[in-house]
Every structure is written in structure tokens, then in C-alpha cells.
Amino acid sequence: MNSPEALYPATRDAALARWRAFLPRASRYGALRNRVVSGHPDVTRLSAAVRARLVTTEELVGSLLETHRFEAVEKLAQELVWRDYWKGWLELRPEVWTAYRAEVDHLRQRADPAVLERAEAVMAGRGGIAVMDRFARELIETGYLHNHARMWWAGYWIHVERLPWALGADFFYRHLLDADPASNTLGWRWVAGLQTRGKAYLPRRSNLEKHCAPEWLADPTGLERLDDSVVAAVPVPDDGPALRGPWESLPEHPDASRLEPGLGGLGGVGGGGGRSGRWGLWLHGEDLSVERSALAGFHPEVVLSVFDARRVAAFGMAAPRVAYLKTALADGLARAGRHFTCPAEACETGETLAEALARVARERRLDGWVAMRPSVGPLGEAIPAIEAALARDGRRVLWCRRRWDEQTWPQASAGFFGFWEKARRRLSAGARDPRQSELSFG
Numbered sequence: 213m214n215s216p217e218a219l220y221p222a223t224r225d226a227a228l229a230r231w232r233a234f235l236p237r238a239s240r241y242g243a244l245r246n247r248v249v250s251g252h253p254d255v256t257r258l259s260a261a262v263r264a265r266l267v268t269t270e271e272l273v274g275s276l277l278e279t280h281r282f283e284a285v286e287k288l289a290q291e292l293v294w295r296d297y298w299k300g301w302l303e304l305r306p307e308v309w310t311a312y313r314a315e316v317d318h319l320r321q322r323a324d325p326a327v328l329e330r331a332e333a334v335m336a337g338r339g340g341i342a343v344m345d346r347f348a349r350e351l352i353e354t355g356y357l358h359n360h361a362r363m364w365w366a367g368y369w370i371h372v373e374r375l376p377w378a379l380g381a382d383f384f385y386r387h388l389l390d391a392d393p394a395s396n397t398l399g400w401r402w403v404a405g406l407q408t409r410g411k412a413y414l415p416r417r418s419n420l421e422k423h424c425a426p427e428w429l430a431d432p433t434g435l436e437r438l439d440d441s442v443v444a445a446v447p448v449p450d451d452g453p454a455l456r457g458p459w460e461s462l463p464e465h466p467d468a469s470r471l472e473p474g475l476g477g478l479g480g481v482g483g484g485g486g487r488s489g490r491w492g493l494w495l496h497g498e499d500l501s502v503e504r505s506a507l508a509g510f511h512p513e514v515v516l517s518v519f520d521a522r523r524v525a526a527f528g529m530a531a532p533r534v535a536y537l538k539t540a541l542a543d544g545l546a547r548a549g550r551h552f553t554c555p556a557e558a559c560e561t562g563e564t565l566a567e568a569l570a571r572v573a574r575e576r577r578l579d580g581w582v583a584m585r586p587s588v589g590p591l592g593e594a595i596p597a598i599e600a601a602l603a604r605d606g607r608r609v610l611w612c613r614r615r616w617d618e619q620t621w622p623q624a625s626a627g628f629f630g631f632w633e634k635a636r637r638r639l640s641a642g643a644r645d646p647r648q649s650e651l652s653f654g
């Protein structure tokens with residue numbers, strides 16, 4: 213069998229090659245995307261690359277619209293933008309992530325042992341419905357599931373097995389190569405009926421028989437448990453998450469005028485010129501194409517990536533996911549090193565992120581780090597410790613955010629429909645960042 217990395221591109225070049233090969237078929241995506249068949253040829257399988265930002269939604273949507281009429285590829289553009297909607301939605305309601313993680317910890321320690329035992333069996337592919345067991349094994353072996361299979365399996369876990377949604381979400385989070393705090397947590401909440409009140413997703417046998425490859429249903433064991441007349445939604449509490457306070461805007465790049473006197477400036481960034489400083493660029497797994505952002509003109513002393521083994525272990529990341537992350541980080545680091553023509557250092561010392569960033573800053577006599585601000589999730593949780601570790605030495609991090617995120621995320625305050633209408637208008641009007649032109653097919 214091909215390794216997960218071969219099936220799911222882990223470098224920017226491989227992701228671009230996958231996208232270019234898929235583009236001619238993009239207009240058939242809307243009609244075929246729900247089919248679950250071997251090899252998943254009808255979908256891009258680029259989610260892990262998008263998650264690590266080896267490629268950005270913006271450049272994918274941009275090249276899609278350069279090569280097709282908007283109406284012909286609207287469905288694919290819409291799915292690509294769904295990801296940004298979920299990112300913004302969670303960024304505006306960070307306590308949804310915190311509450312979910314607390315629930316996972318609580319369940320692991322306090323849940324009825326019989327529930328935990330059943331959960332283990334279902335996760336191991338021993339739940340008793342042959343097709344669902346197959347999906348569990350596919351997830352463990354490859355780190356990927358088709359969107360429809362994710363919906364069916366999550367629905368089966370919640371509404372058929374009646375297991376706690378948070379434990380199922382954690383299982384996905386540990387194994388998916390594309391594991392994303394927003395898409396995963398909110399995808400599970402949506403299936404449970406927490407995300408859109410009164411709208412749980414039920415895994416119905418008729419739907420599987422319509423969209424799933426017949427050979428995957430050849431073993432009918434347990435299918436009767438999914439009969440349309442049998443499956444019923446589990447009631448959910450109304451947890452109505454509140455919106456966080458005002459949106460905290462961040463610049464695309466740390467303009468020198470933002471720096472306090474005495475901290476030095478960033479040569480070449482934002483036309484601030486004049487003052488100089490010693491800044492490093494921290495590259496992490498949420499944005500591995502920084503050289504294709506407004507930071508492209510930055511002159512860092514060093515580019516650093518940190519593999520935080522303790523964080524990875526704390527979240528129980530599965531081996532294929534760890535391997536994917538390492539390959540993607542190495543690819544991002546190599547490209548950044550070439551682009552910024554400075555040393556590119558990979559740190560895997562067993563230190564935490566905060567410790568590694570503080571130590572390298574001291575060793576290289578940096579004023580601090582410039583970085584894309586991590587979004588809500590495990591990396592975002594590390595921000596206070598990073599800032600505190602640097603502040604102890606009088607250093608700091610200058611956080612940046614891509615203009616695309618700054619424009620789209622705050623719009624996720626309500627439902628997807630309104631969000632999509634705004635994105636649709638912007639996209640069909642062709643508003644794109646010209647710096648993202650590598651995928652131009654014009």
C-alpha cells in the first residue's frame with residue numbers, strides 16, 4: 213500500500229501537482245464529490261496540505277476561478293471556503309475548543325468504564341457494522357477519511373452507538389492528517405446537532421447504499437442498525453456559545469512603525485526602513501508558505517521550526533500524522549531558508565515551544581520573533597507561555613495574520629450562508645492578492 217504521505221501531499225510541490233491534475237475535473241466536483249470509492253478520485257485529498265498551509269485557500273480558489281466559470285466550480289469554491297468559515301467561527305468562540313478539550317479529559321477519567329470499553333472497540337474497528345469498522349481502519353491506517361465517511365462514522369458513533377461526541381472527535385483529531393481544531397470540533401458538533409440547532413446528521417442505510425462503493429457494502433454485517441426507520445437523533449443540550457469580544461486585528465506584517473523605541477526595526481518590512489533589528493522568523497505547522505505572504509520582504513536572521521514532542525505526545529497524535537507533520541515542516545523550512553537566504557534551523561530537542569524559542573533567541577541575540585499567530589487550538593494555547601518566556605529576557609513576538617484571514621474570519625459571527633454570500637461576491641469580483649500568483653494559469 214502507498215504510504216499516507218504519497219496519497220496525501222506533504223510538500224508544497226506535491227500539493228500543487230495534485231491540484232493541477234485535479235483542476236481539469238473541477239467542474240465535475242459538485243456532481244461527484246459525495247461518492248465514497250477506493251482512492252477517492254473525485255475529491256482533491258488536499259485537506260492536510262491546506263491545513264498546514266503548504267497551499268492556501270486563497271491561491272486554490274484564485275486558480276480555480278482563473279480556469280473556470282464561477283458557476284461551473286462554485287461547489288468546490290464553497291467547500292474550500294467552508295474551512296475558513298469554521299476557522300473564523302472558532303476564533304470568535306475560543307471557549308468551544310477549551311470546553312471540548314476539558315470534556316475529553318473529564319470523560320477519560322470519569323466516564324463509565326463500560327462506555328470507555330465500547331468506545332475503544334468501535335475505534336479499533338470492532339463495532340460490529342462491517343462498513344463502519346472498515347472506515348475506522350482506513351482512518352487509522354491512512355490518516356484520511358472522505359467527508360461523507362466522516363459524516364457517516366461520526367453519526368454512527370453519536371446516534372447509533374450513543375457514545376459521547378467529544379471522545380469520537382478526539383479519535384479523529386489524533387489520527388487525521390488534516391486534523392484541525394476548527395473543522396474537526398465543529399464538524400462533530402454539527403453531526404451531533406449542537407452546531408445547527410435541531411439539525412443532527414443521521415447515518416442512514418439508504419444514503420450509504422446510494423453513495424458508497426458497492427464492494428464496501430458487500431459484507432452487510434450490522435447494516436440493519438442503520439436502517440432508516442431505526443436511526444434516531446440523540447437529544448443534545450443547548451450550549452449556545454457566546455461570541456468573544458471585539459475582533460483583535462493583526463497586521464499582515466510587523467510594520468517598523470509599530471515597534472517600540474529601543475526594540476529595533478525590521479529592515480525591509482512594510483517600507484519602515486531606517487532602523488535595524490535582529491529578528492527571527494518562527495515557522496510552524498499552521499502556515500508553511502510564509503514566503504508567499506506579506507512577510508516575503510522580511511529579512512530574518514534565522515528561520516526556525518520547532519517540533520514540540522511533548523505537545524504531540526500530550527495530544528496522542530498517531531504515527532502517520534506525526535510523520536506528515538515532520539515532512540511538511542521540513543518542506544516549509546527548506547523553502548523559507550531558500551527564499552529568505554538565511555540559516556534555517558529545525559529544532560527537535562525535547563524542549564517545549566516556549567523554551568526553544570527563548571533559547572534560540574538568546575543564542576542568536578535576537579530582539580524576538582516574527583510569526584503568523586496560531587489560531588485557536590493546541591498551538592494557540594502555547595501563545596501565553598511563549599510570550600512569557602520571551603518577556604523574561606526582554607524579548608517579544610510580533611504576531612501577523614494574513615489579510616485573507618483578517619478579512620474572512622470576523623465574518624463568521626453567524627451562519628455559513630451569510631458568510632458565503634460575502635465571500636462569493638468578493639471571489640466572483642476577482643479580488644485576489646497578486647502576491648499569490650504562482651498558480652496563475654492566465
Ligand SMILES: Cc1cc2nc3c(=O)[nH]c(=O)nc-3n(C[C@H](O)[C@H](O)[C@H](O)COP(=O)(O)OP(=O)(O)OC[C@H]3O[C@@H](n4cnc5c(N)ncnc54)[C@H](O)[C@@H]3O)c2cc1C
Binds near residue numbers: 403
Ligand atoms: C466529523 C467531521 C470532521 C472533520 N474534520 C476535519 C478536520 O479535522 N480537518 C479538515 O480539514 N476537515 C475536516 N472535515 C471536513 C472535510 O471532511 C474534509 O476537509 C475533507 O473531507 C477533506 O478531503 P478533501 O481534501 O479531499 O476535500 P475536498 O472535497 O477536495 O475539498 C477541498 C477542500 O475544501 C475544504 N473542505 C471540504 N469540505 C469541508 C468541510 N465540510 N468543512 C471544512 N472544510 C472543508 C478542505 O480544506 C478540503 O481540502 C471534517 C468533517 C466532518 C464531518
